[in-house]
Amino acid sequence: MGLDIRLPIGFLFSIFGLLLIAYGALSDPAIYQRSLGININLEWGIVMLVFGAIMLALGRRGTKL
Amino acid sequence: MLRTIDWTIMIVYFVFVLGIGAVLKRYVKTSTDFFLAGRSIPAWVAGLAFLSANLGAQEVIGMGASGAKYGIATSHFYWIGAIPAMVFVGVFMMPFYYGSRARSVPEYLRLRFDEKTRGLNAVSFAIMTLFSSGISMYAMAKLIQILHIFDAPFAWLGLPQAWIFHFSLVLSALVVLGYILLGGLTSAIYNEVVQFFLIVAGFLPLVYLGLKNVGGWTGLQATLNPAYTHSWLGMGSAHTNRLGVEWFGLTMGLGFVLSFGYWCTDFLVIQRAMAANSMNAARCTPLIAAFPKMLFPLLVILPGLIAIALPAQNLANLAGTHAAATVPGEGLVPVKIDASGQAIRNQDGAVQLDYDLATPNMLLHYFPTGILGLGLTALLASFMSGMAGNVTAFNSVWTYDIYQSYINKTASDAHYLWMGRMATIFGIALSIAAAYMATRFNNIMDMLQLVFAFVNAPLFATFLLGMFWKRTTGHGAFTGLLSGTVAAALHQGLTLPQGGIPGVKGGWLALMHVYPSEMAQNFWTAIYAWTTCFLITIIVSLLTRPHEEKELVGLVYSLTERPTQHGLRWYQRPAVLAIVVLAATALLNIIFR
Numbered sequence: 001m002g003l004d005i006r007l008p009i010g011f012l013f014s015i016f017g018l019l020l021i022a023y024g025a026l027s028d029p030a031i032y033q034r035s036l037g038i039n040i041n042l043e044w045g046i047v048m049l050v051f052g053a054i055m056l057a058l059g060r061r062g063t064k065l
Numbered sequence: 066m067l068r069t070i071d072w073t074i075m076i077v078y079f080v081f082v083l084g085i086g087a088v089l090k091r092y093v094k095t096s097t098d099f100f101l102a103g104r105s106i107p108a109w110v111a112g113l114a115f116l117s118a119n120l121g122a123q124e125v126i127g128m129g130a131s132g133a134k135y136g137i138a139t140s141h142f143y144w145i146g147a148i149p150a151m152v153f154v155g156v157f158m159m160p161f162y163y164g165s166r167a168r169s170v171p172e173y174l175r176l177r178f179d180e181k182t183r184g185l186n187a188v189s190f191a192i193m194t195l196f197s198s199g200i201s202m203y204a205m206a207k208l209i210q211i212l213h214i215f216d217a218p219f220a221w222l223g224l225p226q227a228w229i230f231h232f233s234l235v236l237s238a239l240v241v242l243g244y245i246l247l248g249g250l251t252s253a254i255y256n257e258v259v260q261f262f263l264i265v266a267g268f269l270p271l272v273y274l275g276l277k278n279v280g281g282w283t284g285l286q287a288t289l290n291p292a293y294t295h296s297w298l299g300m301g302s303a304h305t306n307r308l309g310v311e312w313f314g315l316t317m318g319l320g321f322v323l324s325f326g327y328w329c330t331d332f333l334v335i336q337r338a339m340a341a342n343s344m345n346a347a348r349c350t351p352l353i354a355a356f357p358k359m360l361f362p363l364l365v366i367l368p369g370l371i372a373i374a375l376p377a378q379n380l381a382n383l384a385g386t387h388a389a390a391t392v393p394g395e396g397l398v399p400v401k402i403d404a405s406g407q408a409i410r411n412q413d414g415a416v417q418l419d420y421d422l423a424t425p426n427m428l429l430h431y432f433p434t435g436i437l438g439l440g441l442t443a444l445l446a447s448f449m450s451g452m453a454g455n456v457t458a459f460n461s462v463w464t465y466d467i468y469q470s471y472i473n474k475t476a477s478d479a480h481y482l483w484m485g486r487m488a489t490i491f492g493i494a495l496s497i498a499a500a501y502m503a504t505r506f507n508n509i510m511d512m513l514q515l516v517f518a519f520v521n522a523p524l525f526a527t528f529l530l531g532m533f534w535k536r537t538t539g540h541g542a543f544t545g546l547l548s549g550t551v552a553a554a555l556h557q558g559l560t561l562p563q564g565g566i567p568g569v570k571g572g573w574l575a576l577m578h579v580y581p582s583e584m585a586q587n588f589w590t591a592i593y594a595w596t597t598c599f600l601i602t603i604i605v606s607l608l609t610r611p612h613e614e615k616e617l618v619g620l621v622y623s624l625t626e627r628p629t630q631h632g633l634r635w636y637q638r639p640a641v642l643a644i645v646v647l648a649a650t651a652l653l654n655i656i657f658r
Contacts (some may be wrong), residue, residue, distance in 0.1 A: 003088055005110055005255050009262060012081050016074060016266075016439065023070045023435040031433040035274055041435040044270050051262075 006059030010052045017049025067217060071438025078442045079240055081259070082449075086244030086252040096481045099249035100461040101168060101340050106251075108346035108637075110258055112353025115337040117257035117264075121201055121451025122444050125264065125365050126208070129424030132369020133398050135307045136293030137657050139369070140362040144296075145320040148355050148650045150328035152643045155351035158329055159338055160628050161532050163347040164619050168339070170332040171466040177531050177620045179539030180470070185546055187466035189520050190332060191459055195492060196513050198455035199499025205448035206233040206500070212425055214441060234500055237445075241453045242493045245460075246486055250340055253453045257337075260443075260450040261357070267428075267443030268364045274431045275371035288374045297658040309563070309582020318588020322595040323518070326525040333458045344628050345637060352642040359650055365424070372397040372423040378430070394418055397426040452496065460488035511569045515557065522591040523549020523598030530602050535614065535621045541606030549598025556593045562586045 024042030032039050093099050106114070131139040167173035171190065175183035207230070209215060215229045244252045279285055286294045292307050299305030300312040308315070328334060328351070341347040375396040394400045400416040401409040408416045428440040464485045473480075506512075527546055530537040558574035562583040567573055571586060580586040618624045630638050 003085075003092075003255075005258055008081065008085050008088075008255065009259055012078070012259060013262070013266070015077055019070065019074060019077070020435055020439070027433075027435065035431055035433055035436075036277055038274070040270055040274070040433065044266075044436055044439075048266060 004059045004062045006055045006062065010054075010056030010059055012052070013048045013055065014052030017045050017047075017052055020045030021049065067214060067438065067441075068434045070435050071441065072218075074438035075442050075445070078263075078446065082240060082256050082446075083243050083247075085255050085259075086247035089248030089251050089255070092251065093247075093249050093482075096464070096478050096485060097168075098251070099482050099485050100457075100464065101336070102249070102251040102254055104340055105342050106254060106337075106340045106346075108341060108349045109353055110254065111337050111341040111346065111350040113261045113357070114254040114257040114340075115334050115350050116354035116358055117261045117447075117450055118253075118333055118337055118454035120261070120264065120361075120447055121454075122208070122448040123201065123204055123451065125268075125444065125447050126204075126421055126424050128362070128365040129369040129372070129427070130420035132366035133373040133396075133418075133420045133423040134369075136289065136296075136370060137362070137366065138292075138296045138306065138308055139366045140296050140653075140657060141308075141315060141319060143358060143362050144650050144654050145316060146324040147328060147358055148646060149320060150324040151351040151355040151358065152647060153325065154329040154335075155338075155348050155355075156639050156643050157622075158528070158532060159348040159351070160344065160625065161620055161622075162335060162339060163341070163344050164625065164628075168465050169461050170330060170335055171462060173620075174527075174531075174542070175466075175470070177617070178537075178542045182527075182539055182542045182546070183466060183470070185543060186524075187462050187470075191462050191467065193513075193517055193520060194333065194455045194459045194462070195495050196499045197517075198452045198459070198492070198496035200503055200513065201448055201451045201455070202234050202237060202496060203500040203503040205237055205445065206230045208425065208444070208448075209233040211422070212429070212441070234497065237449055237452065238493050238497055241449055241456060242489065245453060245456055245489050249485070250336065250457050250461075253450070253457045254337060254340065256446075256453065257450045260446040263439075263443040263446045265364065267440040268368070270436060271427055271431060271440065272364060272367050272371075275368060275427060278431075279371055279374050285370055285374050289370065293370060293373075295658055296654065303581040303585055308584050309580070310585040310588055314585055314588045314592070318591045322522055322525060322591040323588070325529075326521040326523075326591070326595070330521070330524045330528050332462060333454045336458055336461065345630070345633060345639070348628065348639040349637065349642060352639055352646060355642075355646045356649075359646060359653065362653075368427045369420070369423045372427050397430055398423050399426070456489055456492050456496070459492040460485045463488040463492070508569050515569070518587060518590060519550050519553040519557070519594065522553050522594035526595050526599040527602060530599065530606075531621070533622045534606075535617055535623055536606055536611055537602060538606045538609045538611060540609040541602045541604075544605045545598040545602030548601045549594045552597035553590050553594035556590045557586070560586055560589075 020041045024039050024045050027041065029039070092103070095103070097103055128139060128142070162170070162173055165173055165176050167176055171183045171187035174186050210230050210233070215232065216226060219226055219229055244256060276282070279288065292298060300315065303309050303311045303314070310318070338347045338350040341350050373396045377393045377395060378397055395418060398418045398420055399422055401419040403409050410416055425444070428437065432440050464481055468484055469481060523546055526549065527542050531542060555574070557571050559572070559577040560580060561567065561572040561576055562570060562580050562585070565571060565583070567576070570583065580589065614624060630640070635641050
């Protein structure tokens with residue numbers, strides 16, 4: 001009602017995605033020993049940002065109709 | 066251990082949650098808006114909320130614990146337990162819940178039966194839901210303490226560590242109070258959907274890393290005892306599998322009585338379906354929820370399996386193990402220690418593992434700073450949404466089924482809306498009280514689980530007869546419910562699980578039978594309770610005056626028009642969704658047998 005839920009979800013996940021990407025890019029690679037050498041912050045951050053963007057797009061399209 | 070980035074993620078989440086409440090406040094004008102989200106929620110949103118309201122952190126952590134203890138057989142709770150029940154409630158029962166325009170489950174009972182049946186259900190549900198909420202709060206505060214989440218800021222601010230428990234409790238209560246006061250059920254539903262995506266976001270990378278580390282499912286099969294990786298192995302008898310229960314007790318006790326008793330009658334979840342924007346959306350809500358529910362074992366049970374499959378880890382820097390670093394646990398699961406730091410041993414002298422720490426330790430083991438904040442936020446989010454679900458269910462049942470029915474029948478809608486907000490406040494206050502009771506009586510959680518089981522087990526029999534047999538009467542329903550609950554208590558009082566001591570575990574009346582495990586005892590208690598309720602309801606109904614048929618139109622199967630499915634695409638038809646999800650669940654059972 002009123003607020004399409006995809007918009008807050010989109011915002012939240014985009015923000016989380018950006019935070020993780022930034023941290024992943026700037027952090028010391030040594031911390032990724034525990035995640036099997038994978039820069040999980042960067043990679044998962046990108047996934048979350050994409051998800052957030054998709055949600056925002058769907059939410060915007062929804063409210064236009 | 067936790068850095069700024071982790072805190073930032075957590076704070077962003079809390080701000081969002083309250084922000085959603087603030088934005089939604091302007092749309093809450095009537096009591097229907099507050100208690101039922103204006104009946105305007107789209108099916109997919111209601112479906113995810115239906116799933117999430119049930120998915121408290123106790124489930125997330127509890128399933129990880131069960132996975133570490135019993136292995137993939139834990140999936141029975143989902144594939145035998147939840148899925149069939151969710152399909153049944155969506156396809157067969159939602160037409161009556163939604164079509165009757167009842168604003169709560171007890172109100173349906175009032176329409177179908179009589180006032181005393183409604184009263185019995187309303188009062189027992191209100192009490193149980195508040196205790197549930199309190200236990201959620203308690204478990205979350207305890208976990209925050211054990212994981213040392215707030216240790217660093219408290220030390221930095223010079224505050225005593227002992228305050229962390231109280232701070233966590235009160236903070237979570239205030240946040241939930243905030244967003245529900247503002248936006249009512251809509252707020253709760255929106256946050257539950259966010260929580261669903263957060264849990265996936267937090268746990269999917271965990272399972273990915275864990276499986277990569279142990280060599281995938283085949284790696285787990287190679288490392289672990291076959292009993293862990295086969296869900297149906299040895300289910301022919303209670304003595305040949307880790308659950309200690311045979312297939313009949315499992316399917317009837319868990320699969321039928323307990324699961325249907327919960328998913329088909331518990332207002333916490335039904336409320337989300339009642340908020341849907343159409344009859345078809347309401348029917349599809351549990352079905353839509355069933356799809357992710359089916360896949361959740363892979364998300365929440367696997368971490369437990371991985372935790373126990375790893376070689377014994379140095380847990381000195383992980384949760385709750387400072388004193389227990391001397392006694393090795395298994396994999397990532399530490400031994401249980403008492404207050405003095407000694408390992409707790411059972412009667413045979415063996416150490417007991419603290420399985421509840423399996424999932425948290427997994428998070429701490431694999432996640433570096435950054436994503437760790439995300440994982441912990443997901444856990445906190447699931448605790449809070451469990452609480453929020455309980456509180457929204459409570460404030461509706463209080464306002465409509467107790468206050469409006471017995472105290473003030475003819476007030477204005479604005480007054481009931483006000484009462485709903487008040488009920489939210491005192492509901493949370495009572496939950497906090499319940500949480501503190503749990504700190505004093507460590508058996509309280511066990512006792513409450515028992516009481517829930519006693520009250521829930523017979524419920525489904527009542528609804529089943531009520532919805533599908535027009536001859537069921539109010540007297541029948543009421544006596545059936547009471548006798549079912551009494552039967553559950555009697556059964557529990559006369560039996561014990563293997564190795565149990567008479568007391569909370571059972572046998573407090575006399576000892577007539579010993580079950581191979583606690584689960585077996587629980588499932589059989591449920592079966593006896595349900596059967597008693599079923600038979601007594603039938604007998605008493607036949608002995609009492611039937612209801613007028615015209616009163617029952619829309620409330621009983623034989624007197625209600627079937628909902629039409631014209632103009633619906635295939636993925637909007639309940640029957641189609643039901644068949645697909647059941648087939649997929651059967652397939653999962655076969656794959657993981």
